[in-house]
Amino acid sequence: MSDQVQNKMQQPKEQQQIGNLLLLSGVIDFTLALLKIVVGWFANSHALIADGIHSFSDLVTDIMVWILNRVGTEEPDDDHPYGHARFETLGALILGSMLIIVAGFLVYDSVLRLIDIESVEIPTWPALVAALASIGAKEWLYQITRSIGKKARSNLLAANAWHHRSDALSSVIVLIGVGGAILGVAWLEMVAAIGVAFMIALVSLKLVKESIEELVDTALAESTVADIQETIENASGVRGVHSLRTRKMGSAVILDIHLQVDPAISVSEGHYIGAWVTQQLGHKFREISDVTVHIDFEDDAHVKILQLPLRTEARRELLAAWKNFLPEEDIQKLTLHYLDEVINVEVYLIECPTADKPEQQKTLTEAATSIIWLGEIEFWYR
DSSP: OEEEOSOOSSOHHHHHHHHHHHHHHHHHHHHHHHHHHHHHHHTTOHHHHHHHHHHHHHHHHHHHHHHHHHHHTSOOOSSOTTOSHHHHHHHHHHHHHHHHHHHHHHHHHHHHHHHTGGGOOOOOTHHHHHHHHHHHHHHHHHHHHHHHHHHHTOHHHHHHHHHHHHHHHHHHHHHHHHHHHHHTOTHHHHHHHHHHHHHHHHHHHHHHHHHHHHHTTOOOOHHHHHHHHHHHHTSTTOOEEEEEEEEEETTEEEEEEEEEOOTTSOHHHHHHHHHHHHHHHHHHOTTEEEEEEEEESSOOOSOOOOOSOOHHHHHHHHHHHHTTTOOGGGEEEEEEEEETTEEEEEEEEOOOTTOOHHHHHHHHHHHTTTOTTEEEEEEEEO
16 A cells, blocks of 8 residues: 655745745846946956856756756656656756866866966955845845755755855855955965865765765665654554665655554454554654555565465365365355465354354364365354
């Protein structure tokens, strides 16, 4: 059985917030790009012009994040039965990789400029104003994107938030560089840039690592798995749990569980226990979105060769053994319990007032002793 837990990753209100945020982000990035390039040109700041070009590249990132977020929150379909959340994860991986490349270029450019520090031109004060405006705007975008990303449990938005933070830090470098150049200490910009680049790279590597782990179906943390297992084992009717498998898809968690229950209960009761466990897990762990439950009567974690007969063959062998002692029409129902290497059988017979029940049961039991798969037999009369 597989149950969809009613824990939605992004509600319509959250999706609208994300859409509005990305639209606002695009407008701000476009405005900052124009501001920095124009001011940089007139203020003689090559660093500010480069930062403006970087802001134009952020527009591409905003568009990519918007597309991947829209695709990632679509409902499951025939081609994607578990949903589209992995598109968000893919976006986080791409964005994290892009940030690592940006950090690498920052280091490369800073080292080249340190080597040729004599050629660094002296900018004018308007570049300081443009850099300060960029720092304020991008830091504000970082804070609001990070906040909404946390609420939506979106790694893609978390990655985009750090992209904004990297832009703010890039503008800090420009500010330091411009200020240092005006004061006659041009090397400050390059040293600061290298330090910031390493910080961006560390954050980006963490995002890339988490995205790759999700894409290859890495299990949840051991402490979380242990907490989930404890919740299952404490459920009424559950005798044990094994083959508990966990994985993430975007912000959602997907579980595969083998529940061990009493072998004598009905199929419907076993199914209900599984559904009840799924409900309890959904209440306690809000990130769980899908649970597949396999009901077992024993621990079948190890592969077994199935040699016991199915119902049709088992019934045929029993009737053949009883043909001289019991008419087939006297058997109302047979219930089979598959227990490891044997089958226990419950036989429901039409009650005959003149029949010697103990003697009949003894005769039928002895007649079936040659059946190698047969375990215990219980007789019931109606």
